[in-house]
Amino acid sequence: MTRPPADGGKSGRPVYSGPVIYYNQTVIEHFTRPRHVGELAQEETDGFGLVGDPSCGDQMKLWICVRSGRIAKIAFRSFGCPGAIATSSMLTVLAQGKSLEAAKGITDDDVVEALGGIPERKKHCSLLGVRALKAAIADWESRRAGAKENQG
Amino acid sequence: MIYFDHNATTPLAPEVLEAMAPYLSGCWGNPSSPYRFGNEARTAVEGARGRIAGCLGCKPSEVVFTASGTESDNLAVRGVARASRLRGNHIVTTAIEHHAVLNTCKALETDGYRVTYLPVNPAGVVEIDALAGSLTPETVLVTVMHANNETGVIQPVEEIARIVRKRGIVFHVDAVQTAGKLSSRLAELGADLVSFSGHKLYGPKGTAALYVREGTALCPIITGGAHEMGLRAGTENVTGIVGLSAALELAAASSQKGGRRLQGLRDRLEAMVRERIPKVRFNGTSVARVPNTSSLSFDAVDGESIVLALDLAGICVSTGSACSTGEPEPSHVLLAMGLTAREAQGTIRISLGRDTRNEDVDGTVEALTEVIERLRSISSA
Numbered sequence: 001m002t003r004p005p006a007d008g009g010k011s012g013r014p015v016y017s018g019p020v021i022y023y024n025q026t027v028i029e030h031f032t033r034p035r036h037v038g039e040l041a042q043e044e045t046d047g048f049g050l051v052g053d054p055s056c057g058d059q060m061k062l063w064i065c066v067r068s069g070r071i072a073k074i075a076f077r078s079f080g081c082p083g084a085i086a087t088s089s090m091l092t093v094l095a096q097g098k099s100l101e102a103a104k105g106i107t108d109d110d111v112v113e114a115l116g117g118i119p120e121r122k123k124h125c126s127l128l129g130v131r132a133l134k135a136a137i138a139d140w141e142s143r144r145a146g147a148k149e150n151q152g
Numbered sequence: 153m154i155y156f157d158h159n160a161t162t163p164l165a166p167e168v169l170e171a172m173a174p175y176l177s178g179c180w181g182n183p184s185s186p187y188r189f190g191n192e193a194r195t196a197v198e199g200a201r202g203r204i205a206g207c208l209g210c211k212p213s214e215v216v217f218t219a220s221g222t223e224s225d226n227l228a229v230r231g232v233a234r235a236s237r238l239r240g241n242h243i244v245t246t247a248i249e250h251h252a253v254l255n256t257c258k259a260l261e262t263d264g265y266r267v268t269y270l271p272v273n274p275a276g277v278v279e280i281d282a283l284a285g286s287l288t289p290e291t292v293l294v295t296v297m298h299a300n301n302e303t304g305v306i307q308p309v310e311e312i313a314r315i316v317r318k319r320g321i322v323f324h325v326d327a328v329q330t331a332g333k334l335s336s337r338l339a340e341l342g343a344d345l346v347s348f349s350g351h352k353l354y355g356p357k358g359t360a361a362l363y364v365r366e367g368t369a370l371c372p373i374i375t376g377g378a379h380e381m382g383l384r385a386g387t388e389n390v391t392g393i394v395g396l397s398a399a400l401e402l403a404a405a406s407s408q409k410g411g412r413r414l415q416g417l418r419d420r421l422e423a424m425v426r427e428r429i430p431k432v433r434f435n436g437t438s439v440a441r442v443p444n445t446s447s448l449s450f451d452a453v454d455g456e457s458i459v460l461a462l463d464l465a466g467i468c469v470s471t472g473s474a475c476s477t478g479e480p481e482p483s484h485v486l487l488a489m490g491l492t493a494r495e496a497q498g499t500i501r502i503s504l505g506r507d508t509r510n511e512d513v514d515g516t517v518e519a520l521t522e523v524i525e526r527l528r529s530i531s532s533a
Contacts, residue, residue, distance in 0.1 A: 028464065030463075031460060050532075058454070059532050061533060077532035079531040085457060
């Protein structure tokens with residue numbers, strides 16, 4: 001088992017990453033049957049986020065439909081490892097129905113906790129979904145700002 | 153379970169276990185002890201050395217036992233570097249070596265050695281011209297693997313041996329992936345040093361050897377007692393050594409016929425994948441490969457996701473090599489062959505073995521077809 005060292009690579013040596021290298025049942029379930037996979041139609045899409053993690057090449061696209069300040073619909077596609085797929089799926093479950101303010105507060109730790117933990121080396125995967133959601137909300141905000149400007 | 157990861161490790165052959173059994177309990181003496189009980193163990197070790205030498209086509213004194221393929225590679229690379237320090241400080245290797253050689257060379261770079269990492273062509277074969285051009289009067293070692301662990305692509309080591317040895321440079325071959333799969337007469341490759349490992353050929357883990365051609369200047373990297381002709385200190389792993397010899401003899405007796413059978417199964421698997429799954433890249437198929445290995449790159453999906461999905465279907469395959477599992481970086485071997493990071497990311501290695509049957513191939517292709525379809529339906533790429 002190797003993963004990037006926690007000291008930022010100063011020692012250049014992999015660190016001990018614990019006895020668990022495999023995924024738990026919840027993660028496997030979300031990998032096997034991910035929730036909210038797909039895309040939203042253009043007329044439903046109020047925000048879109050696209051993020052890629054250059055360290056492992058994973059990529060995620062996320063669509064949100066916002067009604068009354070809440071995430072009414074959410075959908076994603078993910079090109080990535082099991083950790084990326086499962087954390088993306090769990091993120092959409094956590095975000096669905098939440099107010100935008102609450103959705104913005106979702107952290108990668110929340111996603112990992114909801115999954116009951118993921119192997120240490122996969123922790124960075126959970127960042128992808130959180131960042132995609134933030135990007136989609138930012139997109140919604142800029143669209144709204146643009147719409148207001150047009151009205152003015 | 154369908155086990156398709158024989159390049160990572162193989163099961164212990166029943167014949168090997170049987171050969172080892174007496175040394176796990178009754179004959180537990182130290183081969184270096186001066187009484188008869190110790191001599192029984194010495195007899196076992198030297199008998200095994202003689203049988204291995206017979207398989208390799210060399211003298212018993214040219215076989216040095218170690219504890220892993222990695223250790224054999226370390227002994228070869230560090231041992232030559234240290235023994236030849238006054239003659240030169242240049243080492244030539246390839247960009248596709250196993251980390252056992254690659255990271256050992258990188259470590260030597262920090263000790264003041266200069267290392268040339270030769271490129272490979274798109275099929276994964278080292279460029280001979282580049283190799284010949286890289287040799288300098290300072291070059292003390294050339295180290296090239298016999299076949300790559302990720303792609304199975306065979307390197308022209310016999311030809312390299314002729315070029316390198318004519319110049320009086322020591323030549324090491326990492327044959328961990330070919331011993332027992334191709335010919336077992338490893339001494340006939342023309343190299344001065346050849347590494348191989350027990351658990352890749354249905355022998356026990358923790359057993360390996362380095363063939364050391366008589367007269368090759370080599371320093372030990374593990375020092376202590378005078379074991380193994382002074383090249384590897386430490387009480388011999390008697391049981392393991394007996395197992396290694398049994399495994400190599402078994403492989404030597406069956407490698408040709410077994411190889412043809414495996415090649416038939418592997419080619420069938422690749423033909424079925426070609427027919428059923430779109431957007432697949434078949435790596436190294438235009439050149440000679442070990443008969444059991446297939447490297448497949450699926451567009452728009454991640455190799456680790458394929459591995460987990462197949463695992464849930466009871467099928468064991470790997471992404472690149474077993475050692476790099478968990479590393480986020482794409483395979484250095486595939487990148488050296490010119491694959492993009494995205495192509496490398498979608499690559500799996502299927503390596504068949506002695507116990508593989510037709511229906512295992514059929515079942516795997518069926519599961520793989522479903523898995524790729526499902527993952528592509530999720531994919532954003």
